Amino acid sequence: MNFKPIVIVAGEPNSIFFEIFLKAFKENKFRSPIILICSKSLFLKQAKSLKQRIVYSELKSNFFLSKNYNFEKLNIIDVKYTQRKSFDKISSKSNNYIHKCFEIGLKIMDKKITDKFINGPISKKSFLKNKFSGITEYLAYKTKTKDFAMLIYHKNLSVAPVTTHIPIRHVAQKISKTDIVKKVKIISNFWKDKFKLKIKIGVTGLNPHCESSDQFNEDKNIVLSAVNYLKKRNYNISGPFAADTIFTKNNRKKFQLILGMYHDQVLTPIKTLFEYDPINITIGLPFVRVSPDHGPNENMLGKNSSNYTSILNSILFLDY
Template sequence: MNSTPPLVISMGDPSGIGPEIVVKALSEKNAGHCVVLGRADVIRAAAEQSAPGKTVSVLSKIEDASGAPDLVEVLETDGDGPFPLGEVSAESGRAAFAAIRKGIELAKAGKASGLITAPINKEALAAAGLPYPGHTEMLAEFGGAERVAMMLANDEVRTVLVTIHCSLRDAIDRGDYAAQMSAMRLAHEGCRALGIENPRVAVAGLNPHAGEGGLFGREEIEIITPAIKAARAEGIDASGPWPGDTVYMQARKGRFDVVVAQYHDQGLIPVKYLGVEKGVNITLGLPFVRTSPDHGTAFDIAGQNIADATSLSVAIDYARKLAATRNKTEEAA
């Protein structure tokens, strides 16, 4: 038995590519000690097609995980099929949700070193009657954190979002002073967890040209700039607001360590343009480590054994690094 708790990976929506990329990622030599949460029959079918050298082993409890390299170890969670490939399904939504809930439970209890989540489908969650637009909202509700934020990262840029899954109209209202402060604090803490001792936090403006001195909106003057000043008073190296159309170019050149974006697409488009296969989603503010790949369920290619597992492999690597940093911090405290 391995004395260090394993990382756990939720299978994602079983109608999508989640099970396939999970078994592919676990077939890599450096995958390490991981346990899959979900339906064993789904994982077994994916392994037979995409990782024939692996044997699926069903655990009765997570403490029985051996970490043996020839096994895909599965801790079963609730869910009844059928799980039609490539289709939105209420059954798939419920099964995906059950795996996530189990992962949160294990991570909070310290029985898992961290949680990695394979992609879920928002329509499937809605069909199952589950009121969550994404993982982040589930993690916020069940994860035991007052505020969370999404960090998207690759080897060129990092970004943290002030607002996440909401309409653009609502994002303007939700990006208040408290939200700005929370995002800057979490961006600072998240970068430190990644080994950046003194993170340089660039804050993007909401309006074109960061408001152009009030000509295109006053949010920068009345909300964002005061929050930046307050963050600096706390010792955070925050600057801005910078125009959203150029700040990521500056970050890629090494001027900033992380960019705080005001809304979903402002932050995610630059990161995903650089390649979703390199990106990872990190949830900041939780009492445990959580990462995920930077792409969706890809129903159009589900079951075809052509899905790329690179982003999930990167998410596993990030989770392991973050868990190690967290452990060192807790030991030093």
Template sequence: MSTELQKPIIGFSCGDLNGIGLEIIIKALSDTRILDFCTPVVFANNKSINFYRKTLLDINFTFTIIKDLTKPNIKQVNVLSCWEEDVAITPGQLNETGGKYAFKSLKAAVEALQNKQIHGLVTAPIHKKNIQSEEFNYSGHTPYFKDAFHVDDVVMLLAASNIRVGLLTEHVPVTELASHITSAAILSKLRIMNNSLIKDFGIDKPKIAVLGLNPHAGDEGLIGKEEQTIIKPAIKEAKNNNLLVFGPYSADAFFARGQHEQFDAVLAMYHDQGLIPFKSLAIGEGVNYTAGLPIVRTSPDHGTAFDIAGKGIADASSFVSATFECIEIINRRAVYEENHKNPLRRISARVFANVVDERIIEE
């Protein structure tokens, strides 16, 4: 599968069958203009798609059913049948069925990624409780993908046009947080974020801010020692490795003062420290991206939303953003790889960009 395809094949896992996953997939892919940018493949089955399509009377959504990925229809949305049996869909209910078929979809999509049959994957939300099984014993998508693609570490990176936030720890109980804050972990996340910002987001020299763990970033050790003994040494080590890393910053003042706008990304110490400001500032366009993988996986920045499932009112904005971010990262990676195969081309591109900038300034 060539990385130079102009229209990548993008997979979509359906998420919990009783959540809003299939509804937002249908809404996002019902705009046929998406076919100008990618060939979509939804991992589900026609009956589950039709169940939710009937709840969306104002949306015209058509698709082709395919049995394998040898020849997806490039002019239509494809649905790859991951199961044949009838499944009782009960929107809004947390039950075993929703999790079982969420995993069937996810497993098939990941196998397609591993076999290079699709270029990227957008995952609809799962419920972390009912998807648990012998095959899926994880706190969420991110650690599952880490193991599936045999990498040492990944970063849950939330991205929007005005902010990017990476997490040092993900779904960890607050009572256990301090034990997960280590210099080695911080340095690993910073390296992954730096590489991803360069290769996946096209930023030559990314600047990354690091937040403190404690209130006021510890107040010089008065309110906790982690900043002095763990976080600052990790930042120093990162700088010694030529990373543009700064901090630690007090989390409350950092976002309140708009300091995130001065950086290409922010590393937060824990889930809510990063996700609360991100979701407040991203305004519905947030994307969850798993940095550090050999493949591209994105998702919306929200959950299954059982309270509105099946009502036809779910907002697909974040899912649309996740779809286009997946496509754009694939394209940026291809450009990066091509430029590094041909250094002269990279230099020429930069010279051309500088000439264009100078002409714009002169005009």
């Protein structure tokens, strides 16, 4: 059986990505070929520093123009990037390099060679420069995707925030019935297509205990209204529930996914429960985009002690 390749954009060159990728690749045999888009020289330099050896084949960035191409287990598309040290501080110097890596990856997706896409950690502050709130939004813009959702997936419980990487003071203004309904529909369709299941969703409120002393109560006027709308359309959804109790053992076991109103409301508990196991999936794109659910972790550069579970789970999720 031929497996479509998994395209991996390495991301920030001065992150722990090469370390965790090398560990995952060395200890696990994947069925799908991997196309790694990165600086070959920096990859090999960091591998040497980390005392890791790797066997690979090199691909041209336009390999798909030929009808006769074959994939090895690990295939590298080299994107030039000059750096004297194996590890350095994160800076905007790498921005053009990261853009080029994404462009090549997206071109491969556009050619329909595969629909499996992973990116390594990115420094939002350095790379996105406030133009996009996160890579989810960056890729949605690049693919002209209007409706999408950020999903933090774990086999036992997943979460999704209605708003993503925005300041907390803007959250209430960004929540609407329309957005909640769209997120639930996208997530439900993904679950049906991927797992052949009708998903059970619990929804948090915005305010503590779903109560507000203000005249306008978002939980009643927006969240509850959206939940009731979806219930009438046969979605298996309930809420709003107080965010401080929905993740307790007896409550969370009722759901496959908890939809929260903002990032830390649901990502904090999911990472507390499952630590490095969850993966980040952007759903709604023309392809399946996955990434490890953590950042570049600059403080761990070169120490060779980073946990590689999330990148391993990201690859395994697409190894079909």
